[in-house]
Amino acid sequence: MTMGAPRFWRKTQSRYNLYGVKCKSCNATYFPPRKICPSCRRASKLEDVKLTPKGEVLTYTVIRSAPEGFERQTPYIMAIVKLDEGPMVTTQIVDCEPDEVEIGMAVEGVFRKIRESGKDGPIYYGFKFRPARADKDLAV
Amino acid sequence: MKMNKVAVIGVGLTKFGELWDQSFSDLFVEAGANAIVDAGIDGKDIDAIYLGNMSGGRFIEQEHMASLISDQAGLNPAPATRIEAACASGGLAVRQGVIAVASGMHDVVVVGGVEKMTDITSERVTQTLITAADQEWEAFLGMTFPGVYALIARRHMHEFGTTREQLAAVSVKNHANAKDNPHAQFRFDVTVEQVLGSTMVADPLTLLDCSPITDGAACIVLASPEKAKEFTDSPVYITGAGQATSTIALHDRERITVSDATINAAKAAYKMAGKGPEDIDVAEVHDCFTIAELLAIEGLGFCEIGEGGPFTEEGSTARGGKISVNTSGGLKAKGHPVGATGVAQVVEVVLQLRGEAGKRQVDADVGLTHNVGGSGGTAAVHILEK
Amino acid sequence: MRPLTVGICGYGVYIPRLRIRAEEIARIWGGDGEKIKKGLLIEEKAVADFDEDTATIATEAARNALKMAGIEPAAVGAIYVGSESHPYAVKPTATIVAEAIEAAPVMTAADYEFACKAGTAAIQTCMGLVGSGMIEYGLAIGADTAQGAPGDALEYTAASGGAAYLIGKKGLIAEIEDTYSVTTDTPDFWRREGEPYPRHGGRFTGSPAYFKHVLSATLGLMKKIGAAPEDFDHAVFHQPNGKFPRNAAKNLGFTDRQLKEGILVDRIGNTYSGSSLLGLARVLDVAKPGERILVTAFGSGAGSDSFSIRVTEEIEKRRGRAPAVETYISDRRYIDYGTYVKLRRKIKVAE
Ligand SMILES: [Zn+2]
Numbered sequence: 001m002t003m004g005a006p007r008f009w010r011k012t013q014s015r016y017n018l019y020g021v022k023c024k025s026c027n028a029t030y031f032p033p034r035k036i037c038p039s040c041r042r043a044s045k046l047e048d049v050k051l052t053p054k055g056e057v058l059t060y061t062v063i064r065s066a067p068e069g070f071e072r073q074t075p076y077i078m079a080i081v082k083l084d085e086g087p088m089v090t091t092q093i094v095d096c097e098p099d100e101v102e103i104g105m106a107v108e109g110v111f112r113k114i115r116e117s118g119k120d121g122p123i124y125y126g127f128k129f130r131p132a133r134a135d136k137d138l139a140v
Numbered sequence: 141m142k143m144n145k146v147a148v149i150g151v152g153l154t155k156f157g158e159l160w161d162q163s164f165s166d167l168f169v170e171a172g173a174n175a176i177v178d179a180g181i182d183g184k185d186i187d188a189i190y191l192g193n194m195s196g197g198r199f200i201e202q203e204h205m206a207s208l209i210s211d212q213a214g215l216n217p218a219p220a221t222r223i224e225a226a227c228a229s230g231g232l233a234v235r236q237g238v239i240a241v242a243s244g245m246h247d248v249v250v251v252g253g254v255e256k257m258t259d260i261t262s263e264r265v266t267q268t269l270i271t272a273a274d275q276e277w278e279a280f281l282g283m284t285f286p287g288v289y290a291l292i293a294r295r296h297m298h299e300f301g302t303t304r305e306q307l308a309a310v311s312v313k314n315h316a317n318a319k320d321n322p323h324a325q326f327r328f329d330v331t332v333e334q335v336l337g338s339t340m341v342a343d344p345l346t347l348l349d350c351s352p353i354t355d356g357a358a359c360i361v362l363a364s365p366e367k368a369k370e371f372t373d374s375p376v377y378i379t380g381a382g383q384a385t386s387t388i389a390l391h392d393r394e395r396i397t398v399s400d401a402t403i404n405a406a407k408a409a410y411k412m413a414g415k416g417p418e419d420i421d422v423a424e425v426h427d428c429f430t431i432a433e434l435l436a437i438e439g440l441g442f443c444e445i446g447e448g449g450p451f452t453e454e455g456s457t458a459r460g461g462k463i464s465v466n467t468s469g470g471l472k473a474k475g476h477p478v479g480a481t482g483v484a485q486v487v488e489v490v491l492q493l494r495g496e497a498g499k500r501q502v503d504a505d506v507g508l509t510h511n512v513g514g515s516g517g518t519a520a521v522h523i524l525e526k
Numbered sequence: 527m528r529p530l531t532v533g534i535c536g537y538g539v540y541i542p543r544l545r546i547r548a549e550e551i552a553r554i555w556g557g558d559g560e561k562i563k564k565g566l567l568i569e570e571k572a573v574a575d576f577d578e579d580t581a582t583i584a585t586e587a588a589r590n591a592l593k594m595a596g597i598e599p600a601a602v603g604a605i606y607v608g609s610e611s612h613p614y615a616v617k618p619t620a621t622i623v624a625e626a627i628e629a630a631p632v633m634t635a636a637d638y639e640f641a642c643k644a645g646t647a648a649i650q651t652c653m654g655l656v657g658s659g660m661i662e663y664g665l666a667i668g669a670d671t672a673q674g675a676p677g678d679a680l681e682y683t684a685a686s687g688g689a690a691y692l693i694g695k696k697g698l699i700a701e702i703e704d705t706y707s708v709t710t711d712t713p714d715f716w717r718r719e720g721e722p723y724p725r726h727g728g729r730f731t732g733s734p735a736y737f738k739h740v741l742s743a744t745l746g747l748m749k750k751i752g753a754a755p756e757d758f759d760h761a762v763f764h765q766p767n768g769k770f771p772r773n774a775a776k777n778l779g780f781t782d783r784q785l786k787e788g789i790l791v792d793r794i795g796n797t798y799s800g801s802s803l804l805g806l807a808r809v810l811d812v813a814k815p816g817e818r819i820l821v822t823a824f825g826s827g828a829g830s831d832s833f834s835i836r837v838t839e840e841i842e843k844r845r846g847r848a849p850a851v852e853t854y855i856s857d858r859r860y861i862d863y864g865t866y867v868k869l870r871r872k873i874k875v876a877e
Binding site: 012013016017071072073092094095097110111112113114123125128133135137138 | 581585586859
């Protein structure tokens with residue numbers, strides 16, 4: 001797939017920093033952002049919200065037959081992650097072996113290259129998720 | 141909502157498979173001619189054409205294919221319209237044909253479904269099929285179509301204890317049915333061991349959990365009950381039609397393991413026909429992957445949510461079981477020319493209700509078809525009766 | 527004379543998780559793994575995964591630096607990313623980082639290239655901008671996914687990793703007492719436009735290049751600030767291999783004890799623009815308030831930037847907010863040479 005630069009660029013902050021929207025009428029949070037709250041419709045009061053890149057694996061698979069541009073990454077893990085703040089996102093799980101991933105595993109966001117538009121086109125970046133580090137693992 | 145019932149007076153199919161000699165329009169013309177001959181009508185009797193097609197634009201770089209096929213079939217100047225809803229394109233085309241006849245707008249319409257998938261590389265086919273998912277938030281990230289259904293399968297196994305063997309049982313059953321279908325792509329048996337042992341595509345789904353890449357076309361002729369009497373003494377009637385929509389992205393679904401579009405479409409169709417799941421004798425359901433058949437039979441109410449695995453494993457969906465599911469071999473073994481599938485499902489149920497299904501004939505008075513687009517963003521259900 | 531009020535408000539690092547052992551590379555090219563390990567004083571190197579590049583390493587390091595500093599990203603007035611492996615030949619890495627840490631849009635940004643010392647050049651630029659009052663905070667990053675030609679001696683060391691330093695005047699975890707640079711035109715190592723791998727002058731990279739510049743910059747700095755080797759608790763020299771920094775230290779009169787905390791090359795390889803900065807980060811991870819650190823970077827082509835840094839009381843409050851160098855080093859997975867060439871695009875695949 002060769003997605004043109006504008007289509008990616010207009011969602012940069014959602015891809016880089018998990019910007020979604022929160023409906024002030026019903027308190028629901030959506031990611032990716034929507035223009036209307038499907039529950040409140042005309043009564044929607046949406047405002048941008050930066051979601052915390054932490055959550056857990058709701059389900060996962062290991063892609064062994066990859067689409068164009070992902071051939072060098074096989075086998076790679078794709079998952080649906082349920083963010084702590086509610087919304088679910090489809091994401092690649094990195095820094096994790098196929099036999100290590102499991103449902104319920106705590107994960108955290110990491111900035112990675114998502115794909116390239118051919119060898120001379122734009123490079124697209126964004127969030128992926130990796131196994132969460134415990135706070136105690138941060139120190140020396 | 142009560143609908144004027146609509147008669148199916150003719151059905152036609154091509155062979156399903158890798159049809160190297162046949163072009164997109166060749167396929168439609170062959171299926172269309174078979175349906176018209178079956179109906180006993182003439183081209184000039186046709187008031188309108190509805191064509192289900194998922195992605196001529198990507199598979200053969202042809203848009204505007206309604207004009208192409210009408211022209212090639214010699215049906216000009218009848219209005220020809222293409223309908224697209226990914227893998228549910230065929231089912232939605234049937235629905236548009238039903239609406240056209242039931243409303244009184246047209247007396248006789250042809251509904252076709254066609255897909256020519258083998259003119260491009262299988263990598264390109266993979267890319268094209270994933271356009272049925274959310275391009276920006278699923279496909280863009282490296283997701284594949286088997287991958288999406290694998291996410292469902294993994295979660296289904298987690299929530300309900302569905303086993304790998306139960307998923308494989310869907311493939312085994314559908315291959316056994318396809319063996320008796322001369323139009324099917326795969327006319328051979330597979331075993332549970334073979335399904336489990338075949339190449340892993342997207343864990344936990346193997347190659348034999350997946351429907352194949354298929355060329356093929358299907359066609360039906362619909363008419364008002366009055367008009368139908370001019371051509372046949374034994375029409376099959378479409379008495380219920382339901383369609384529903386859900387989120388395009390799997391991650392936005394309220395429950396990943398439940399197809400709410402299927403449940404809602406089925407509810408509408410059952411209500412319209414005055415039937416319930418217990419009344420259905422034969423069903424063609426959307427088994428693009430083995431897990432999809434479990435979601436289908438659960439959503440259609442043939443068994444409880446989460447019970448699809450054991451229900452299948454104990455043989456309840458086999459020919460002559462509690463309800464015969466995918467007697468044609470289903471998408472899995474008959475083949476899945478995506479835009480044709482929803483129409484081909486109607487062809488199979490009509491043949492079953494007419495008693496013309498040959499070696500795979502079951503005892504059936506009421507049938508159902510169920511066609512899904514993407515991971516469940518669209519579902520179409522039709523109920524057919526003698 | 528620059529007022530001595532500029533320093534480090536926070537730093538962050540990122541080292542990819544994949545490692546390849548020296549003997550695995552030697553196995554493929556018929557080298558003697560043990561001899562090479564002894565000769566270069568290197569065990570293994572960090573390798574970027576397929577979806578990691580200078581922009582992702584720089585961004586993760588920058589996010590860690592901001593976490594440690596605890597400042598609003600919008601307060602960052604400049605971002606400079608030093609690297610010899612920017613993902614684009616034309617289009618800045620710094621804009622990607624700026625957007626990813628939400629420092630954009632009211633700020634300035636640019637990419638630097640000066641072989642292995644582009645990151646320290648970025649620090650000096652930020653010192654000037656902050657010191658002059660033009661900006662409140664500047665982010666200086668050195669990051670690389672360095673490549674050596676298959677079979678070349680560089681392949682044993684050319685590694686991936688990076689570090690980011692937030693330069694400011696307030697809330698310093700370390701003061702930069704002074705800096706001193708030496709620059710000459712010395713073609714010891716280069717990569718021509720459009721070429722995938724660098725070339726180097728073999729032994730010419732030693733005395734006329736690395737040692738001449740590292741020694742003269744370090745001596746120049748010490749003379750300028752009136753310090754001697756024994757006045758420093760730690761010393762970090764650019765680490766193209768394990769031998770060069772040790773020889774430079776010995777030559778200058780620094781001891782193994784002073785070098786110990788900042789030597790990383792044996793475990794992660796030469797991270798090029800990240801090398802001296804990761805070494806400094808490793809020292810800052812363990813340094814006590816009041817300790818003094820000497821850092822001298824070297825970039826081929828050639829030049830050296832030398833710094834004298836003094837750790838403040840503040841550092842102990844900020845530790846543990848972001849992963850330490852050792853956190854990244856201990857989280858590792860070994861790959862074989864086949865996986866390495868697949869990930870690093872050294873083999874052609876049908877695309
Ligand atoms: Zn709302």
